[in-house]
Amino acid sequence: MRFEFFGIAKRFAALAALAAIAASPALPVKAQSETPKKIGIIGAGNIGSTFGTFWIKAGYDVLFASRHPEALKPLVEKLGPKAHVGKPAEALTYADTVFLAVPYKAYPEFGTEYAAALKGKVVIDAGNATAARDGELRAEVDQNGIGVTSQRYLPGARIVRAFNAANFKVFEKNAGRPEPRMAIPIAGDDPKAIETARVLVTYAGFDPVLVGGLEAAKQFQMGQPGFGLELSAPELKETLGVAP
Numbered sequence: 001m002r003f004e005f006f007g008i009a010k011r012f013a014a015l016a017a018l019a020a021i022a023a024s025p026a027l028p029v030k031a032q033s034e035t036p037k038k039i040g041i042i043g044a045g046n047i048g049s050t051f052g053t054f055w056i057k058a059g060y061d062v063l064f065a066s067r068h069p070e071a072l073k074p075l076v077e078k079l080g081p082k083a084h085v086g087k088p089a090e091a092l093t094y095a096d097t098v099f100l101a102v103p104y105k106a107y108p109e110f111g112t113e114y115a116a117a118l119k120g121k122v123v124i125d126a127g128n129a130t131a132a133r134d135g136e137l138r139a140e141v142d143q144n145g146i147g148v149t150s151q152r153y154l155p156g157a158r159i160v161r162a163f164n165a166a167n168f169k170v171f172e173k174n175a176g177r178p179e180p181r182m183a184i185p186i187a188g189d190d191p192k193a194i195e196t197a198r199v200l201v202t203y204a205g206f207d208p209v210l211v212g213g214l215e216a217a218k219q220f221q222m223g224q225p226g227f228g229l230e231l232s233a234p235e236l237k238e239t240l241g242v243a244p
Contacts, residue, residue, distance in 0.1 A: 039200070040065060040091030043101035044072050046168040047126050051099065051204055054175055056082045058203040065091035092117040097124065097196055099163070100154075104129040104137055107153040119156035122193045124200060126163040128222045147187055147217030160188035160197040161217035162208075165227050176205030180232035183207045185240065187217035207233040211240055 037060045041048045044064040052062045056079050063084040064072050076083035084094075091098055092114060102110065104127045111118065127150070129141040141149050147161045163171070165185050174182035184206045188194045194210060201208035211219055211226075219240055220226030226240050237244055 037061065038095040038097075039063075040086075040094040040098040041101065042066075042088050042091050042098055043103075044075060045101065047163065047171075048099065048101035049075060050168045050171055051126075051163060052083070053079060054204040055200070056080070060203070063091050063094040088114065089117065092121065097122040097200070099124045099126060099200075101126045101163075103127070103133060104141075105134040107137070107150065111153040111155065111157075115156065118154055121157050122190075122196050123154060123157040123159045124163065124197055125150045125154075125159050125161050128164050130222065141221065142223075145215055145218030146221040147214030151214055158188075158190040158193040159214060160186055160190070160193045161214065161220075162186040162197045162201060163204075164222075165220040165229070167228070170228070170230060171204075171206075174206070174230060180234075181205065181207045182230055183209045183233040183236040185209050185211045185220045185226060185236060187211045187214055187220075189213045209233050209236050209240075209242060211242055 039055060039060055040063045041052045042065045044052065044066055048064065052064055056062050059082075061082045061084065062079075063086050064075060065086050065088045066072055067087065069085045069087055072085045076085045086094065088110075098121060100123050107127065129138040129146060129149075131138040137149070147159070150161070151157075151159055162184060184201045186194065186197045186201065186208050187210070188197065198208040198210075211217070218224060229236060229239065231239060234244065236242070
């Protein structure tokens with residue numbers, strides 16, 4: 001199996017700044033989790049490394065995973081003792097929740113290879129499908145919606161769509177901003193997985209907005225009106241027609 005984890009090398013300079021942020025006081029927390037503060041991140045490119053840094057700041061232990069973990073050593077060295085490195089299989093056993101941020105074209109093969117490990121696992125699905133990179137999968141996403149498509153290729157996983165509705169630079173700029181904080185839309189069918197996503201959004205320095213089930217994730221997938229917004233929770237709810 002081959003799938004790529006993009007953006008590792010070019011992120012190291014930016015991560016120096018994020019590591020400095022991580023040394024500051026923790027972000028305010030509006031939700032509590034009963035689970036240990038650990039998360040496995042599969043795909044440590046732009047979005048994976050950005051949110052991994054936010055969660056380390058908030059006190060999480062984070063395992064960054066790649067098929068080539070040696071390439072991630074500079075990243076974990078910058079982030080300190082709460083950052084760890086491993087392969088995807090290790091991330092799937094490291095924590096009850098994994099953050100998936102690999103190229104969308106990898107989903108079918110990833111879901112097949114790790115089917116047993118994914119069963120019952122909370123998967124925070126941050127991937128986006130692009131026509132140039134992901135080909136026919138983008139057409140499937142456009143037809144069926146990305147939440148439904150992800151569930152098809154990751155059967156048995158407790159999926160929540162989150163952290164996909166903007167470019168990583170938008171998240172870097174807005175994390176932990178003064179009230180009103182930037183809202184992040186989420187969508188899922190499993191109540192406990194949704195609560196996990198709410199906690200992770202809050203610890204990262206944003207406000208979660210539940211849009212609906214996985215079917216509703218199409219409202220904020222790439223190319224749709226809910227994508228790329230920098231709104232507060234009330235503003236996002238109004239824009240997406242979510243009840244206050």
